[in-house]
Structure formats: structure tokens, C-alpha cells
Amino acid sequence: MNHPEVVAQLVEILTPLAEGRVAVIGEDTELTGELALDSLKVMDLVLAVEDWFDISIPINALADVRTVGDLASTIQKNRGENA
Amino acid sequence: MKENPRLQAVQAVRQELSAIGIDPFGVRIERIPSPTEGLIDGRPTILAGTNNYLGLTFDPDCIAAARDALETAGTGTTGSRMANGSYAGHRELELDLARYFSKRDAIVFSTGYQANLGMISALAGPGDTVMIDADSHASIYDGCRLSGANTIRFRHNDPADLAKRMRRLGADAAQALIVVEGVYSMLGDRAPLREFVDVKNEFGAPLMVDEAHSLGVLGEQGRGVSEEAGVLAEVDYVVGTFSKRLGNTGGFCVGDSADMDVLRYASRPYVFTASLPPATIAATRQALRTLAGADALRQRLRDNAARLHAGLDALGFRLGAPPNAVVAVLLGDKLQALKFWDHLLKHGVYVNLMMPPATPGGESLLRCSVSAAHTPAQIDAICAAFASWTGAKA
Numbered sequence: 001m002n003h004p005e006v007v008a009q010l011v012e013i014l015t016p017l018a019e020g021r022v023a024v025i026g027e028d029t030e031l032t033g034e035l036a037l038d039s040l041k042v043m044d045l046v047l048a049v050e051d052w053f054d055i056s057i058p059i060n061a062l063a064d065v066r067t068v069g070d071l072a073s074t075i076q077k078n079r080g081e082n083a
Numbered sequence: 084m085k086e087n088p089r090l091q092a093v094q095a096v097r098q099e100l101s102a103i104g105i106d107p108f109g110v111r112i113e114r115i116p117s118p119t120e121g122l123i124d125g126r127p128t129i130l131a132g133t134n135n136y137l138g139l140t141f142d143p144d145c146i147a148a149a150r151d152a153l154e155t156a157g158t159g160t161t162g163s164r165m166a167n168g169s170y171a172g173h174r175e176l177e178l179d180l181a182r183y184f185s186k187r188d189a190i191v192f193s194t195g196y197q198a199n200l201g202m203i204s205a206l207a208g209p210g211d212t213v214m215i216d217a218d219s220h221a222s223i224y225d226g227c228r229l230s231g232a233n234t235i236r237f238r239h240n241d242p243a244d245l246a247k248r249m250r251r252l253g254a255d256a257a258q259a260l261i262v263v264e265g266v267y268s269m270l271g272d273r274a275p276l277r278e279f280v281d282v283k284n285e286f287g288a289p290l291m292v293d294e295a296h297s298l299g300v301l302g303e304q305g306r307g308v309s310e311e312a313g314v315l316a317e318v319d320y321v322v323g324t325f326s327k328r329l330g331n332t333g334g335f336c337v338g339d340s341a342d343m344d345v346l347r348y349a350s351r352p353y354v355f356t357a358s359l360p361p362a363t364i365a366a367t368r369q370a371l372r373t374l375a376g377a378d379a380l381r382q383r384l385r386d387n388a389a390r391l392h393a394g395l396d397a398l399g400f401r402l403g404a405p406p407n408a409v410v411a412v413l414l415g416d417k418l419q420a421l422k423f424w425d426h427l428l429k430h431g432v433y434v435n436l437m438m439p440p441a442t443p444g445g446e447s448l449l450r451c452s453v454s455a456a457h458t459p460a461q462i463d464a465i466c467a468a469f470a471s472w473t474g475a476k477a
Binding site for chain 2 (some may be wrong): 038040046055056
């Protein structure tokens with residue numbers, strides 16, 4: 001799966017969580033900033049993402065994840081794909 | 084000096100509370116005449132938020148043991164066990180703990196927090212995997228950070244979710260350390276340990292159980308949820324604390340591993356911390372002896388917990404778990420919880436205010452810890468204080 005495809009799937013997962021706070025969610029949308037997800041919601045999001053992609057993302061791999069694009073890259077790395 | 088940006092979030096919360104005029108994190112108990120009574124803001128207050136489950140802080144035998152140790156061995160050890168030597172009592176306490184849990188050996192740490200920090204970081208390192216419950220205590224999260232291992236969360240109290248994540252590890256699953264708690268401190272809910280042990284056995288992985296909130300009460304001999312579920316022999320490491328039921332401070336791990344003696348030297352929180360003072364060791368050893376035959380105390384605690392749970396339930400509050408020494412009232416809204424907490428304190432009842440992110444599900448809650456030392460009249464007074472709140476219940 002390429003990067004835009006992963007981002008597109010993340011947008012699908014994120015849209016209900018965003019509760020309309022951001023009109024258009026994309027690559028550069030910030031998870032905690034623009035989407036206003038608190039640390040607990042981010043962790044719940046990760047559990048949902050793990051199930052969606054059938055992967056496990058260690059929480060230590062999330063330290064540098066800020067945007068939807070960052071999360072997509074982390075997922076790709078976990079799946080052994082080139083981000 | 085320039086403002087530290089890392090402190091801004093904490094500072095913002097402090098300012099928010101200061102504007103409301105309530106400070107739930109700066110409570111000062113001016114006098115403490117008994118395990119269940121304190122003087123707060125000059126007001127006699129029932130203590131229902133101190134985790135003093137068995138009320139052993141004022142136990143005459145524990146006090147006598149501490150006093151004797153204080154007079155014969157001094158106020159402190161002044162150094163770490165590895166660098167500065169152990170006192171006889173340190174090792175004797177470890178052997179007491181190993182005997183009590185029927186495990187091969189024990190390691191004593193200076194706090195319960197350090198027991199998790201020390202064990203997880205000694206057992207796992209970079210490249211290893213630790214599987215933890217999503218609602219784990221901060222000491223488990225921090226132990227994982229110190230270890231540098233890959234840390235994977237599974238859904239709270241969900242053995243099937245753990246098994247799914249173990250399968251994803253493939254051949255590495257057998258080396259993954261699984262960490263769960265017996266009773267979760269916020270809501271007081273118990274882990275389905277039998278099912279977790281089944282998962283551990285399926286993959287051949289080691290399991291660590293933190294019994295901090297279950298030691299001394301659950302199980303026939305008070306050895307926690309592991310004993311209650313009949314799986315103590317299959318749990319590789321049991322971690323616990325001397326605070327709460329043992330009425331002191333300190334932490335421990337017991338285990339059957341042949342590596343127990345090596346583990347302590349691989350544990351930085353063990354190596355680089357001053358050891359527990361003689362009085363603490365002596366009082367804890369006495370408390371452990373008391374614990375073994377504390378059926379009456381355990382029954383009193385169960386009766387008190389059931390009385391409080393039933394009282395609050397009858398008042399229509401939403402409670403976090405079935406009757407247990409931790410009775411959590413779920414309130415949802417943070418401001419509501421804050422005002423309710425303050426109302427209780429002003430009516431002579433001290434409980435714990437817990438707010439996200441420390442709580443599961445984004446709920447704010449008022450957490451009561453019941454003690455065997457509470458009288459039925461005190462439990463009723465706690466219920467009456469809750470009943471006097473005129474705000475919404477949830």
C-alpha cells in the first residue's frame with residue numbers, strides 16, 4: 001500500500017473522531033493540535049489503527065508522530081513498506 | 084529565568100484550579116489520630132482516600148517492631164544495598180515474602196513504583212517486546228520507557244486482544260513480557276487472570292502481575308487475584324507494594340526464576356537507590372506476619388466495602404466495579420467532580436479526585452478506598468456526605 005492510500009484510510013478512521021472540528025483532514029493535519037485529540041484519544045486511535053491494518057505499533061514508535069502523514073509513515077514502516 | 088515550556092501544560096491546570104479556588108492536589112493532613120481520621124483545614128475528617136486498606140499504620144505490633152528497629156539499628160541505611168551493604172532485615176524480609184507467596188526468591192525495592200520500574204527494565208531491553216494493558220499504572224509505563232523495549236498496549240482486561248497482538252509477534256512472542264495488574268487502582272476492577280494465564284501458556288511467554296491493590300485481601304491467604312484465580316504458581320513474577328495493605332512504604336517482586344538474584348543487579352532502580360530504613364523493614368515484616376492470619380480484618384474490609392458500595396448504589400451513583408476495597412463514583416464532567424470533591428471535604432470526608440488522563444474512558448471520578456479500620460458509622464457518614472450533594476449524579 002502506498003503512502004497516499006494509507007493516508008486515505010487514516011482519514012476514514014479519523015473522520016468520526018474529529019467530530020467536525022476540521023473541514024478537510026489530510027496528510028498535514030495535526031492529531032493533537034488541529035484535531036484536538038487528547039493523549040487518551042490518540043492511544044484509542046492507535047488501537048483502532050492497529051486493528052484496521054492488522055499490525056501492532058509500539059508506543060515508543062509514536063514519539064515523533066505529529067501529523068496524519070507521520071502516522072501513515074509509521075504504519076508503512078511497521079508493514080515493511082517504504083514510507 | 085526563561086519559562087520552561089515543558090511545565091506550561093501543568094501550569095495551565097494549576098491556574099485553572101486556582102481560578103476555581105479548589106486545590107485537590109495540595110491537601111494537607113494536619114494531624115492523623117488514627118488510620119481513618121485526620122484533621123484537614125482544622126476540620127475532623129474521615130479518611131477514605133488513603134489506600135490504608137487494612138488500617139495497619141497504627142497496628143501496635145507493627146509500631147513496636149518499628150520502634151525496636153529504630154532504637155537498635157538507627158534511622159536509616161544511608162546508602163544502596165549493592166554499594167553500601169544490606170542489613171540482615173532486608174534479606175529476611177525477602178525470604179519472608181518468598182515463603183508467603185511460595186516462590187523461589189524475592190527482591191525488595193525502596194518503593195512500589197520502583198518495583199515495576201526495576202523489574203520491567205531489568206527483564207526487557209531494546210529490541211525486546213513488553214505487552215501491557217492499556218489502563219496500566221504509570222509505573223508500568225515508566226518501566227517500559229526505562230527498558231527501551233518495544234511496548235505494545237492491548238485493550239484493557241481483554242485476553243483475546245492480547246492473544247491477537249501476541250500472534251502478530253510470530254516467533255518472538257515467547258520472549259515478550261506480559262504485564263497486567265490484579266486490581267486496577269482507578270475503578271477497582273479485577274483482571275481475568277485465568278484467561279491471561281491461558282494466553283501466556285499458549286505462547287510460552289513470561290507473565291508479571293502487579294498485585295499492589297489486591298495483596299492482603301483477595302485470595303484465601305491474601306496473596307491477591309493470582310491466588311484467588313488459582314494461578315499463583317503459573318504467574319512468573321508478582322510485584323507489589325508495602326504501602327496500602329502493609330501500612331508502610333516499599334515494593335517487592337517475588338518469582339520462581341533462577342535469575343532472581345541476577346535481576347536485582349541488572350535493575351538500576353534497585354542499584355542506585357538508598358535501601359529501606361530498618362524501622363520500615365521491621366514494621367513490614369510484622370505486617371506480613373499479621374497479614375497471614377488476618378481473616379477477621381479481611382472480612383471487616385469486605386463488609387465495609389459492601390456497605391459503602393450498597394450505600395452509594397442506593398443513592399443512584401454510577402460505580403466503577405462490583406464491591407471491592409476501591410469504590411469509584413463515575414462523574415464524567417471534570418468541573419462537576421472537582422466541586423463534588425470539595426463539597427465532601429467540607430463535609431468532613433476525604434476521598435480522591437481522579438481526572439483524565441489518569442482515568443480510563445476520559446471520566447472524572449471520586450475514588451474511595453475503604454479500610455478495615457472504618458467503623459460502620461464512618462461508612463454511613465461517608466454515604467451521608469455523598470447524599471448531601473445536590474449537583475447532578477452523572
